Amino acid sequence: MQTTLDAYDTPAPDHIRSHPKHWRNRKAGHHWRTHDEEFDGSKLGMWLFLTTEVLLFAGIFCGYAVFRLLYPEAWANGSHYLDWRFGAANTVVLLISSWTVANAVRCAQLNNQKWLKINLIITLICAALFVFIKLKFEYIPKLADGKAPGTFFNYPMAQDPHEPLWWSLYYVGTGIHALHVLIGATLLGWVLYRSWRYQAYGPTEYTMVENSALYWHLVDLVWIFLFPLLYLIH
Amino acid sequence: MSYTLAEQSWLSKFIFRAAPASDSAAWSDGLFMMIFWFSTFFFVLLMVLMVYWTVKYRRRPGVPAPVSPHHNTPLEIIWTVVPSSALLVIFILGFQGYLSKTVAPTGALELRVSAWKWGWAITYPNGAQSPETKFLEESADGTVVGNKYPIFYVPENTAVSLRMSSQDVIHAFWIPDFRTKMDVYPNRFTGYTFHTPTLGLEEEVFDETVGQNIPGRDMWVFCAEYCGDEHSRMAATIRVVPQFIYEQKLAEWNAPKDPVELGKQIHEGRCAICHSVNGTPGTGPTWKDLYGSQGLMSDGSTVLKDDNYIRESIYIPAAKIVAGYAGNMPSFQGQLDETQLDGIIAYMKTLSQHAPQPAGSDTGAEPATESTESQPNETTGGGQS
Amino acid sequence: MSTIDATHTGPHGHHEGSYLDGPAGFWSRIAQWAVTVDHKKIGVMYLFAVLFMFFLGGVAALAVRLELLDPVRDVVQPDGTSVTTGYILQSIFGATDGVSGNEIYNRAFTLHGAIMVFMFIVPSIPASLGNFFLPIMLGAKDVAFPRLNLLSWYIYVFGSIFGVLSILMGGVDTGWTFYTPYSLTTDADHWRVVLMVLAAFILGFSSILTGMNFIVTVHKLRAPGMGWFDMPLFIWAIYATSIIQVLATPVIGITLLLLIFERIFRIGIFDPAMGGDPVLYQHFFWFYSHPVVYVMILPAMGIISELLAVHCRKHIFGYRAIAFSSLGIAAVSFLVWGHHMFTAMGELAAMLFSALTFLVAIPTAIKVFNWIATLYKGSIALNTPMLYTLAFLFLFSIGGLTGLPLGALATDLHLHDSYFVVAHFHYVMMGGTVIAFVGGIHHWWPKMFGRMYNEKVGMLGCVIVFIGFNVTFFTQFILGTQGMPRRYANYVDEFQLLHQISTVGSWLLLVGFLVHLFNFIHSLLAGPKAPPNPWGGLTLEWETESPPIEHNFHHEPIVKHGPYDFDTVVPPHCDPKDFPLPDKA
Numbered sequence A: 001m002q003t004t005l006d007a008y009d010t011p012a013p014d015h016i017r018s019h020p021k022h023w024r025n026r027k028a029g030h031h032w033r034t035h036d037e038e039f040d041g042s043k044l045g046m047w048l049f050l051t052t053e054v055l056l057f058a059g060i061f062c063g064y065a066v067f068r069l070l071y072p073e074a075w076a077n078g079s080h081y082l083d084w085r086f087g088a089a090n091t092v093v094l095l096i097s098s099w100t101v102a103n104a105v106r107c108a109q110l111n112n113q114k115w116l117k118i119n120l121i122i123t124l125i126c127a128a129l130f131v132f133i134k135l136k137f138e139y140i141p142k143l144a145d146g147k148a149p150g151t152f153f154n155y156p157m158a159q160d161p162h163e164p165l166w167w168s169l170y171y172v173g174t175g176i177h178a179l180h181v182l183i184g185a186t187l188l189g190w191v192l193y194r195s196w197r198y199q200a201y202g203p204t205e206y207t208m209v210e211n212s213a214l215y216w217h218l219v220d221l222v223w224i225f226l227f228p229l230l231y232l233i234h
Numbered sequence B: 001m002s003y004t005l006a007e008q009s010w011l012s013k014f015i016f017r018a019a020p021a022s023d024s025a026a027w028s029d030g031l032f033m034m035i036f037w038f039s040t041f042f043f044v045l046l047m048v049l050m051v052y053w054t055v056k057y058r059r060r061p062g063v064p065a066p067v068s069p070h071h072n073t074p075l076e077i078i079w080t081v082v083p084s085s086a087l088l089v090i091f092i093l094g095f096q097g098y099l100s101k102t103v104a105p106t107g108a109l110e111l112r113v114s115a116w117k118w119g120w121a122i123t124y125p126n127g128a129q130s131p132e133t134k135f136l137e138e139s140a141d142g143t144v145v146g147n148k149y150p151i152f153y154v155p156e157n158t159a160v161s162l163r164m165s166s167q168d169v170i171h172a173f174w175i176p177d178f179r180t181k182m183d184v185y186p187n188r189f190t191g192y193t194f195h196t197p198t199l200g201l202e203e204e205v206f207d208e209t210v211g212q213n214i215p216g217r218d219m220w221v222f223c224a225e226y227c228g229d230e231h232s233r234m235a236a237t238i239r240v241v242p243q244f245i246y247e248q249k250l251a252e253w254n255a256p257k258d259p260v261e262l263g264k265q266i267h268e269g270r271c272a273i274c275h276s277v278n279g280t281p282g283t284g285p286t287w288k289d290l291y292g293s294q295g296l297m298s299d300g301s302t303v304l305k306d307d308n309y310i311r312e313s314i315y316i317p318a319a320k321i322v323a324g325y326a327g328n329m330p331s332f333q334g335q336l337d338e339t340q341l342d343g344i345i346a347y348m349k350t351l352s353q354h355a356p357q358p359a360g361s362d363t364g365a366e367p368a369t370e371s372t373e374s375q376p377n378e379t380t381g382g383g384q385s
Numbered sequence C: 001m002s003t004i005d006a007t008h009t010g011p012h013g014h015h016e017g018s019y020l021d022g023p024a025g026f027w028s029r030i031a032q033w034a035v036t037v038d039h040k041k042i043g044v045m046y047l048f049a050v051l052f053m054f055f056l057g058g059v060a061a062l063a064v065r066l067e068l069l070d071p072v073r074d075v076v077q078p079d080g081t082s083v084t085t086g087y088i089l090q091s092i093f094g095a096t097d098g099v100s101g102n103e104i105y106n107r108a109f110t111l112h113g114a115i116m117v118f119m120f121i122v123p124s125i126p127a128s129l130g131n132f133f134l135p136i137m138l139g140a141k142d143v144a145f146p147r148l149n150l151l152s153w154y155i156y157v158f159g160s161i162f163g164v165l166s167i168l169m170g171g172v173d174t175g176w177t178f179y180t181p182y183s184l185t186t187d188a189d190h191w192r193v194v195l196m197v198l199a200a201f202i203l204g205f206s207s208i209l210t211g212m213n214f215i216v217t218v219h220k221l222r223a224p225g226m227g228w229f230d231m232p233l234f235i236w237a238i239y240a241t242s243i244i245q246v247l248a249t250p251v252i253g254i255t256l257l258l259l260i261f262e263r264i265f266r267i268g269i270f271d272p273a274m275g276g277d278p279v280l281y282q283h284f285f286w287f288y289s290h291p292v293v294y295v296m297i298l299p300a301m302g303i304i305s306e307l308l309a310v311h312c313r314k315h316i317f318g319y320r321a322i323a324f325s326s327l328g329i330a331a332v333s334f335l336v337w338g339h340h341m342f343t344a345m346g347e348l349a350a351m352l353f354s355a356l357t358f359l360v361a362i363p364t365a366i367k368v369f370n371w372i373a374t375l376y377k378g379s380i381a382l383n384t385p386m387l388y389t390l391a392f393l394f395l396f397s398i399g400g401l402t403g404l405p406l407g408a409l410a411t412d413l414h415l416h417d418s419y420f421v422v423a424h425f426h427y428v429m430m431g432g433t434v435i436a437f438v439g440g441i442h443h444w445w446p447k448m449f450g451r452m453y454n455e456k457v458g459m460l461g462c463v464i465v466f467i468g469f470n471v472t473f474f475t476q477f478i479l480g481t482q483g484m485p486r487r488y489a490n491y492v493d494e495f496q497l498l499h500q501i502s503t504v505g506s507w508l509l510l511v512g513f514l515v516h517l518f519n520f521i522h523s524l525l526a527g528p529k530a531p532p533n534p535w536g537g538l539t540l541e542w543e544t545e546s547p548p549i550e551h552n553f554h555h556e557p558i559v560k561h562g563p564y565d566f567d568t569v570v571p572p573h574c575d576p577k578d579f580p581l582p583d584k585a
Ligand code: HEA
Pocket: B042, B043, B046, B083, C177, C293, C294, C296, C297, C339, C340, C357, C358, C360, C361, C362, C364, C365, C368, C369, C396, C397, C398, C399, C400, C401, C403, C404, C406, C407, C408, C412, C415, C416, C417, C421, C424, C425, C428, C429, C432, C433
């Protein structure tokens, strides 16, 4: 499953090429029989971890469903307050970033060091854009209106006594998601740093790129669920 | 549907202490005993084999374990299928019994149960509430310790259905004799049903209000969902009495009463768990010398504790919190009406030296006479274990 | 599954020492252990940590029992005056002004439950014995992700520190279940409830990471020649446990997180006063906390399978049935959580959950039948591990069977939240898991520390624990059916005798565990050196030295026979005279 294409190999300076962290010099952990098995193991571990993340968000989705059944009015009102255009913009941003991060993996496999970095940078820009839109056009104006969660709710025009609950779920759901965006960006930033510094990833060593990308896809996936539930279904 | 106390076998007495008080309680005891014998059968069988084989095949140096099969598929199937079918039967019976405890027959007497930290009240169909109380804990030498708990009267041989809600946290209304309980929630109604037994000829209980025995049977009520400090003292008594006594009681409770007497009863039934009348601090401040005094609040202000303040304290306790206390008094809004409130205030006046005493001054119950009853048990039960 | 010459070269062939060897000097040793990625060292650190937590939880349990000596709150001091047990507890936990005896009691049982569940029993077997033996039994050099393993140990320590901090700040009185809305309103002006919930939240991560690590290890690091059905049953059990850990823990994670938000920001999701739903909280909580009871019991069952086979010198009966029933339990365990809430739900849901509850009892019954059948025609050695195995079969059967009246709807309405439930779960958790754990510690003690313990003292301890346990908890079944609610600091007089018997039993338990403690300390200091294979086991850990060398094996083992082929294989390092084979195989 690993390509050995060195078509795009850009010869690295010597001090990087001989660095133990350079992808060619990377060895399997002492308890693994082969490098391949280590790679498979890491990926299995990552998938398990992603399962736990999905289940974590499943809790929030359950809460959403229960209260939607209990207080349909409040839920309809709540999602009316949100502007779907910002949600849609962020969806597009995340979809683009998912695409670039997938490209980054491909580049690592092909040893295309330059585009690996470029793709990662675009992904990180998207992440920043996402957080920016979220804060600037959603959180900050909403909070200023008094559309805050739970007891902090102070929006005089509210039509349903249970709207504070809607905002609780909105902030918890999107807040935890935003936290995941930040964690994912940190991981990708780390990958970027290491490939800049050591060319740490290449055709035989891209576990970290692949796993971070998987994580990023998860972040994207969760948003794909959050977006229609919060913004579109009235 | 009438159910009288059956002769209890020694085993049932050992296991359940009190005889089941209704058909469905007897039914669920029967199911319990069935599970018990089912389990005992398997348990004894397995343990006998275990001990027998352990002794028989104990290790002897130099003697190997004989060869025997590693598995046996027919055997596996048998010991999967046989218990499974027995479990299916247990499940079905369990569900049947559950329905008989939860689905009330039409025309059942509906009682409204309300719960708060930490007490129970039942509102009867005619709007009356029971003011009667009794001690649950009595030490061996006859001196009474602990709190008084409310007595709820129910008529014999009647289907009763409970409609329950809580004012604060979750509680659970458990009557062990009826073998059933249900959680009580702050934001919804829950309930269950039971059919009260027909009293035996010689069953009697002591009625404090008339000072003599009346036909009846007392049963415990416990709070079975953890609800805080006094969870273990959130008890009550269910008293099954003949229909005519029940009706008499209800009429009596609805009749107008001397306010001080009314206030005292409400205190014992609902407030004593937190408020003493003899100066001992409890979860809430004592009522001794409360009325008419000046007091410090947690926000630093001082208030005069007059009628209005007390009214507010009872209906909206969170409005002003007494310094040094947590604001965990439940609101009694909708629980206590104006007459009852007046009664409480009248009773408080008798406890306070700041209050103008009535001319005759013999209504003023001396706090001292209360002290044996309401003293927290720390100081009395020295003789125990 | 013998190996070709795993230790052929003998202890001196390679110059690799025991994992316990280290640099000279106390501090450099500490430093070496603190950053170790060796699964054995991490396992040993976990072992001591969880035993310490067991001790802490035990102290809280003794305090709980002490309070319950008396229906109200009086005990008589030696000088004849009477003080309340509340005050005794107060002096144990540190007096706090304005706290009633009842509240102290409530804190005591909450701490007991929370420590025992989150800090002791969930990590207990998997993180200690599992960490130590899972890679060795698979023939691997380490777990799949050694650094993650170390991280999960530190997360455990970190989480426990939060828990202990909360205790030092005065403790929590919510019950280990943290039911809302009570847990939202109690001690509203303090951080200790948040700290305790945070502790449970953090500990969850440790549990998830350990589980992931083990799953990958089992999939990827089995020795050559070891197929899935050549794995020891202990591995199967840990594998099933890990699946539950990975799938259930995130849900408690989000639940506890919401609870924390709820307390800090008052977001209202679980708060009925704000339209929230306390029953939703219960569903979330039990969606984790029911499966987690099988996280507690499955590894114990794994231990029992090993101990039985080795000390009976007998192929385990129905290997596949036991292996598959572990997976079956793991699968069904996710469907029955509602049986903790029969008094809080509608008829349809109650019916469904009751039916599923009975379903989960069946795979367990299969296991018990197979274990008993294993004894048949064995060569049964009566030593401490075997005694513990028998005690497990006795106690766990009672505990499991008393789950049946709890699962049946009509009877549960009576028994719910009574001492019957308390007795049930102590019979399964203490009589099941703890008993198997202590048995397992004895079984693997020589391997882990290279020293034998004293067999007579071990058996004495076992007998005392067994008697003490039954005295303590059997009485509680009767208390429960008679109408004694749980979490009660005071109770009506009728229950006093049974409570007193129970309290005396808890003192016996203390004595029993102290005997073991003494035995272990004595063994560490002065025990005779252990041979590599004292019991004649066939699983891979007995191939290597006692204690194992740094990298577990001198050569990678190649598996040639099953873990329980006692009738065809002479155990490694053993004299055929002591472990003869039957005439015909
Ligand atoms: C190690 C932990 C553990 C284990 C393994 C179990 C196992 C089981 N538990 Fe238990 N349980 C708890 C820990 C555990 N439990 C805890 C901690 C609580 C309370 C939590 C709280 O409220 O604080 C609880 C509470 C609890 C309740 C809720 C009670 C209530 O609050 O109202 C119920 C109800 O159904 C229940 C049922 C069962 C059943 C059916 C099993 C089954 O899996 C048991 C299966 C075992 C057997 C059946 C016995 C062995 C088999 C034989 C001897 C062969 C013969 C058997 C047959 C033919 C059937 N348990």
